[in-house]
Amino acid sequence: MAQMTSTITTTTSNQPLLKLDNMSLYFGGVRANHQVTFSMGEGLLYGLIGPNGAGKSTIFNVITGLYTPTSGDVFFQGESIKGRPSYELAKRGIGRTFQNIRLFKELTVLENVMTSFFHQTPGGYGSALFRTDFYSANEKIVREKSLELLELMGLIDNAEEKAQSLPYGKQRKLEMARALGLNPTLLLLDEPAAGLNPSETKELTNLIAKIQKTKKISVLLIEHDMKLVMEICEKIFVLDYGTLIAEGGAAEIQSNPRVIEAYLGVED
Amino acid sequence: MQKIKHYLNQTVVKIFLLLFVSFLISWVLSGFPFSDQALSQILFLKPFRTSGLLSPYVYSILILLGINVMLSVSLALLNGFCGLFTMGHAGFMAIGAYSSASFIMFAIPSSTPLLLKLIAAVLIGGSMSAIVGFVIGYSSLRLAGDYLGMVTLGFGEIIRIAILNIDAVGGARGMIDIPQFTNLFSVMFVSALIVLIVKRIRESRFGRTMFAIKENEIAAQMMGINPTKIKVQAFVFSSFMAGMAGALFAHSEGYLSTQTFTFVKSFEIIAMNVIGGLGSISGAIVGGALLTVLPEGFRVLQDFTGIDLRMIIYALTITLIMIFLPQGLMGSKNGNVKEFKWLK
Ligand SMILES: Nc1ncnc2c1ncn2[C@@H]1O[C@H](COP(=O)(O)OP(=O)(O)OP(=O)(O)O)[C@@H](O)[C@H]1O
Ligand SMILES: [Mg+2]
Numbered sequence: 173m174a175q176m177t178s179t180i181t182t183t184t185s186n187q188p189l190l191k192l193d194n195m196s197l198y199f200g201g202v203r204a205n206h207q208v209t210f211s212m213g214e215g216l217l218y219g220l221i222g223p224n225g226a227g228k229s230t231i232f233n234v235i236t237g238l239y240t241p242t243s244g245d246v247f248f249q250g251e252s253i254k255g256r257p258s259y260e261l262a263k264r265g266i267g268r269t270f271q272n273i274r275l276f277k278e279l280t281v282l283e284n285v286m287t288s289f290f291h292q293t294p295g296g297y298g299s300a301l302f303r304t305d306f307y308s309a310n311e312k313i314v315r316e317k318s319l320e321l322l323e324l325m326g327l328i329d330n331a332e333e334k335a336q337s338l339p340y341g342k343q344r345k346l347e348m349a350r351a352l353g354l355n356p357t358l359l360l361l362d363e364p365a366a367g368l369n370p371s372e373t374k375e376l377t378n379l380i381a382k383i384q385k386t387k388k389i390s391v392l393l394i395e396h397d398m399k400l401v402m403e404i405c406e407k408i409f410v411l412d413y414g415t416l417i418a419e420g421g422a423a424e425i426q427s428n429p430r431v432i433e434a435y436l437g438v439e440d
Numbered sequence: 441m442q443k444i445k446h447y448l449n450q451t452v453v454k455i456f457l458l459l460f461v462s463f464l465i466s467w468v469l470s471g472f473p474f475s476d477q478a479l480s481q482i483l484f485l486k487p488f489r490t491s492g493l494l495s496p497y498v499y500s501i502l503i504l505l506g507i508n509v510m511l512s513v514s515l516a517l518l519n520g521f522c523g524l525f526t527m528g529h530a531g532f533m534a535i536g537a538y539s540s541a542s543f544i545m546f547a548i549p550s551s552t553p554l555l556l557k558l559i560a561a562v563l564i565g566g567s568m569s570a571i572v573g574f575v576i577g578y579s580s581l582r583l584a585g586d587y588l589g590m591v592t593l594g595f596g597e598i599i600r601i602a603i604l605n606i607d608a609v610g611g612a613r614g615m616i617d618i619p620q621f622t623n624l625f626s627v628m629f630v631s632a633l634i635v636l637i638v639k640r641i642r643e644s645r646f647g648r649t650m651f652a653i654k655e656n657e658i659a660a661q662m663m664g665i666n667p668t669k670i671k672v673q674a675f676v677f678s679s680f681m682a683g684m685a686g687a688l689f690a691h692s693e694g695y696l697s698t699q700t701f702t703f704v705k706s707f708e709i710i711a712m713n714v715i716g717g718l719g720s721i722s723g724a725i726v727g728g729a730l731l732t733v734l735p736e737g738f739r740v741l742q743d744f745t746g747i748d749l750r751m752i753i754y755a756l757t758i759t760l761i762m763i764f765l766p767q768g769l770m771g772s773k774n775g776n777v778k779e780f781k782w783l784k
Contacts (some may be wrong), residue, residue: 173590236662238658257661257666258658258662259660259661259662259663259664259665259666259667260660260745262513262661262662262663262665263664267662268662269660274656274658274659274662275656275659276651276655276656276659276660277655277656278651278655278774279648279651279652279655283648286645286648287648287652287660287663288663288664289645290649290663290664290665291643291663291664292664293645297641297644297646297673297677298642300640300641300645300646301451301640301641301644302451303450303451303640307644311645316646324744332674334774334776336774337774339763340539350663351662353663354664377457439457
């Protein structure tokens with residue numbers, strides 16, 4: 173069972189968990205990301221903000237291996253992950269949610285979370301076909317761990333429902349629960365509060381902060397809700413037209429003239 | 441250790457149970473024969489089509505039904521579970537049929553006991569097909585959707601035409617005098633075994649992963665799942681089972697022609713899945729049975745009317761099912777596919 177308990181690789185303190193080094197990603201003429209450089213430490217909550225189309229989601233897609241940078245490099249735990257397949261990065265501990273929800277709609281809520289334990293579970297087809305004790309024991313552990321995560325996200329009552337039957341807000345929470353199943357060291361949340369009402373947003377905000385603290389993971393949060401970001405993020409990156417225009421604490425960001433300029437007329 | 445044995449035994453017990461039930465049904469359908477000779481005919485697979493409750497015609501239909509169920513259920517693993525629309529399933533059946541027929545005819549002495557021959561045939565047919573399935577799967581699974589369909593359709597035809605050009609297996613004349621030892625007992629047992637395998641896969645974490653890939657491949661990757669690997673594995677399992685079906689087919693007819701394995705056959709197997717309801721094992725079984733029995737059932741009508749209305753009615757029935765039950769007999773729009781109680 174050793175494989176199932178997360179082994180959080182402790183990186184040497186001077187080495188960032190994630191580092192983008194002059195990373196650019198172009199879609200033909202569109203400069204979605206342009207020479208972005210930043211780094212993230214372990215166990216902190218970061219915010220990533222910027223106007224629509226600034227390239228925030230694209231950064232997530234680069235970090236998770238969906239896109240390969242046009243130039244520059246991306247380092248995770250000190251190693252270049254440029255060009256690595258997404259599933260390998262997920263196994264290494266990069267979990268994410270999607271701006272446009274991507275659940276396994278026809279699986280149950282519980283099964284959705286259980287998929288994230290697939291690569292962490294030992295045993296091949298033989299044990300599954302003969303349904304050995306070994307197999308059943310592992311299934312049980314996965315089930316329990318998944319139920320724990322559902323409990324944490326307040327989805328326990330929906331465990332046996334199809335994912336697609338969940339209301340919007342709960343679908344977003346399910347995506348988070350599923351990503352947490354990976355035992356990530358880095359969690360990327362793409363607009364988790366989109367479409368939620370103020371009280372739901374408040375609740376989710378607290379939940380994200382709590383999870384980040386108790387699980388001691390690093391979170392990078394894309395969010396349009398400024399209040400939310402300013403409230404919980406220790407450090408904020410601001411993106412505009414694909415370029416990083418500012419980084420720092422909430423107060424610093426709020427008074428930064430370039431940020432104010434970028435957001436002029438983009439009331440939120 | 442004790443417990444592992446306990447569970448292993450459970451599955452083994454299940455398999456023996458399947459064996460016993462298959463035997464029992466064969467025995468009943470053969471009209472409860474008590475002579476040693478008749479019993480050994482069922483058990484040791486002597487061609488057995490003359491006596492009993494069933495006419496030879498019905499007997500051969502039942503065998504065909506079993507083989508079609510195997511093909512249909514094996515394909516369900518690919519298109520129902522993984523969402524892979526492959527169109528070359530008849531090719532895998534052909535490889536199973538020709539490789540096992542060649543092995544039995546050319547590689548082992550004809551005095552080998554029939555039971556051993558049967559086991560060898562099924563394993564050789566399945567393995568050869570699985571090897572080709574691996575190669576085809578590995579080389580084509582980077583493609584998605586329609587492209588995968590097209591490529592597998594091509595592969596299916598390539599297999600057929602390659603076989604057509606091998607003189608040792610009869611070329612265009614067909615392969616004749618293949619030892620016949622497939623009987624109702626063996627067909628029933630192997631199809632039950634295939635259903636059990638596919639059911640176990642569906643229930644397992646592998647099945648869950650296949651459905652996840654079908655529904656959202658990108659999200660599946662973000663869960664640490666390598667979709668290509670899982671798909672290739674599904675391809676190998678599916679082609680293995682289609683190969684077993686082909687082997688049993690070869691030794692039931694005693695004659696093989698490449699004409700049997702054209703893309704028309706592949707489409708027929710897809711139709712079985714679609715009519716039964718994609719994603720449902722029960723559906724694949726029902727579809728396979730229906731598409732075997734329907735065309736035969738209408739043969740009676742032909743005697744009556746004097747003209748061959750079979751294909752017209754057959755096509756009409758399928759069209760009606762698709763109009764009134766577009767998700768198939770056991771399918772559903774929201775993924776709540778129906779299953780028989782014993783397959784739940
Ligand atoms: N696959 C793609 N092909 C072409 N252009 C793309 C693609 N994905 C994103 N873009 C473009 O790249 C730019 C950045 O998009 P991105 O989705 O990263 O923005 P964002 O900051 O997440 O915006 P939003 O706040 O609206 O989610 C946009 O101009 C977008 O149109
Ligand atoms: Mg976005």
